[in-house]
Amino acid sequence: MIQALPQLKPWMIDPAELLPVGARLPWERVFDGLPFGRDGLLPALGQQYASGEVLMLAWMNRAALRETLATRHVCYWSHSRARLWRKGETSGHAQHLREMRLGCDGDAPLLLVEQTGPAYHTGRASCFYNAVRGDRVQVISSALQRSGHD
Amino acid sequence: MIQALPQLKPWMIDPAELLPVGARLPWERVFDGLPFGRDGLLPALGQQYASGEVLMLAWMNRAALRETLATRHVCYWSHSRARLWRKGETSGHAQHLREMRLGCDGDAPLLLVEQTGPAYHTGRASCFYNAVRGDRVQVISSALQRSGHD
Numbered sequence: 001m002i003q004a005l006p007q008l009k010p011w012m013i014d015p016a017e018l019l020p021v022g023a024r025l026p027w028e029r030v031f032d033g034l035p036f037g038r039d040g041l042l043p044a045l046g047q048q049y050a051s052g053e054v055l056m057l058a059w060m061n062r063a064a065l066r067e068t069l070a071t072r073h074v075c076y077w078s079h080s081r082a083r084l085w086r087k088g089e090t091s092g093h094a095q096h097l098r099e100m101r102l103g104c105d106g107d108a109p110l111l112l113v114e115q116t117g118p119a120y121h122t123g124r125a126s127c128f129y130n131a132v133r134g135d136r137v138q139v140i141s142s143a144l145q146r147s148g149h150d
Numbered sequence: 151m152i153q154a155l156p157q158l159k160p161w162m163i164d165p166a167e168l169l170p171v172g173a174r175l176p177w178e179r180v181f182d183g184l185p186f187g188r189d190g191l192l193p194a195l196g197q198q199y200a201s202g203e204v205l206m207l208a209w210m211n212r213a214a215l216r217e218t219l220a221t222r223h224v225c226y227w228s229h230s231r232a233r234l235w236r237k238g239e240t241s242g243h244a245q246h247l248r249e250m251r252l253g254c255d256g257d258a259p260l261l262l263v264e265q266t267g268p269a270y271h272t273g274r275a276s277c278f279y280n281a282v283r284g285d286r287v288q289v290i291s292s293a294l295q296r297s298g299h300d
Contacts, residue, residue, distance in 0.1 A: 099283075
């Protein structure tokens, strides 16, 4: 079942909103309409497939998104290095893509991944190790090991 | 244990990187240094506290973040309405904040919430109901009910 898309907005996958489970849209048209910002980037979210733990929020440009789907190895865009960032390229701790999902506005790829080793270069499983508690921000997980800086 | 912050970068909570579990930073200084974009916004991620399901990615400005912490009811910034968006204000499906966490660069609040009712106005539990599968994007959860448009 492939739906006709008479009114696909250039920046939304809105027609999927009321479609039943199993309905499909053509990826190339959805991709062409993804709302990359003026900087050419979308926020992308890495989540551990098995546990549901949120690992990181990073950024993707069109090339990173294409490469990730083609290779099933997650590739982000590194602001600091201003180039494609193939997760694990220095640390060996890659993210294998199990599934990519898109939000209702297509504005943030959710990457369900199998992370081999820690996501974060201090050895933490997740980047989100700072909890806001009252008037303090508290570190809630240990830096277990140093690994490559990616 | 409150850490001295001799070299707090204006846009990072980087000093926490190698701190042990339980170490604390002053929230006000971290808040002042959060890397809100030129539009005054940060991406913010809503995750179901109990199940780990990622519910939505939205945006927060400083006021939304302040209000969320003060009231424990999640408040985003609505692009489309160009105003604060108190989740559930029309639908009744609010998000109660259990914990806010910050990523290693402080660039994305992760909101662990208890969502009362569906996150999304079509009645889906999560916004991320579009899975990229081969050359198609497939709807993977049902629109169960219509609720208020927030």
